[in-house]
Amino acid sequence: MIFTETKLKGAFIIDVKRLEDERGFFARVWCRREYEQMGLNAELVQASMSYNKQKGTLRGLHFQMPPYAETKIVRCTSGMIYDVIVDLRPESETYLQWISVELSGENARMLYVPEGFAHGFITLEDHTSIQYMAGQYYTSGAETGIRYDDPALNIHWPVAPSVISERDLRHQPYHPVLIQEKITNPI
Numbered sequence: 397m398i399f400t401e402t403k404l405k406g407a408f409i410i411d412v413k414r415l416e417d418e419r420g421f422f423a424r425v426w427c428r429r430e431y432e433q434m435g436l437n438a439e440l441v442q443a444s445m446s447y448n449k450q451k452g453t454l455r456g457l458h459f460q461m462p463p464y465a466e467t468k469i470v471r472c473t474s475g476m477i478y479d480v481i482v483d484l485r486p487e488s489e490t491y492l493q494w495i496s497v498e499l500s501g502e503n504a505r506m507l508y509v510p511e512g513f514a515h516g517f518i519t520l521e522d523h524t525s526i527q528y529m530a531g532q533y534y535t536s537g538a539e540t541g542i543r544y545d546d547p548a549l550n551i552h553w554p555v556a557p558s559v560i561s562e563r564d565l566r567h568q569p570y571h572p573v574l575i576q577e578k579i580t581n582p583i
């Protein structure tokens with residue numbers, strides 16, 4: 397695998413090495429040893445997927461609060477997404493900055509999201525499937541989110557969202573004090 401650090405320190409784009417032949421190609425998508433050599437969290441405990449019927453489906457921006465903060469590795473297995481992460485680490489030089497990466501079944505690209513980030517995506521095609529690996533168990537009471545259209549973050553979504561959950565619409569814009577209160581009393 398080829399690891400490229402993004403401008404948000406600790407967040408990596410991971411490309412596969414394709415071993416091509418007449419059938420197509422073979423590629424590794426996870427290796428504990430390579431992750432350890434890169435200094436990344438190799439203690440993954442859950443894998444999940446989501447399937448999205450329509451282009452313009454937006455999920456996010458989500459994260460779990462400490463002590464349940466999670467590393468995520470995101471991969472699109474079919475279709476295409478515009479994947480976004482936001483740096484919520486107050487001590488970081490890129491605090492509150494965001495990046496986007498296009499992940500698709502075609503490019504087989506992955507995004508490694510360290511703890512301390514919010515994550516979301518919008519689908520760019522119908523019938524898009526995502527697979528995640530996570531470094532922490534899903535803990536519903538610790539999961540929270542930020543509005544995808546928070547003016548302070550000013551995320552540029554390339555298509556208008558057409559499908560979004562009620563829960564995601566209820567998220568508030570980012571407010572460090574409110575988040576801190578939740579962290580103090582996570583569940």
Ligand SMILES: Cc1cn([C@H]2C[C@H](O)[C@@H](COP(=O)(O)OP(=O)(O)O[C@H]3O[C@@H](C)C(=O)[C@@H](O)[C@H]3O)O2)c(=O)[nH]c1=O
Binds near residue numbers: 446456458468516
């Ligand atoms: C995320 C998750 C949800 N659920 C349940 C809760 C709910 O009944 C149903 C759907 O949950 P949600 O609406 O939160 O699903 P979704 O909006 O797809 O949530 C996901 O969004 C992306 C952006 C992420 O980064 C993921 O980590 C996750 O938060 O599945 C689990 O049982 N385990 C899980 O790990």
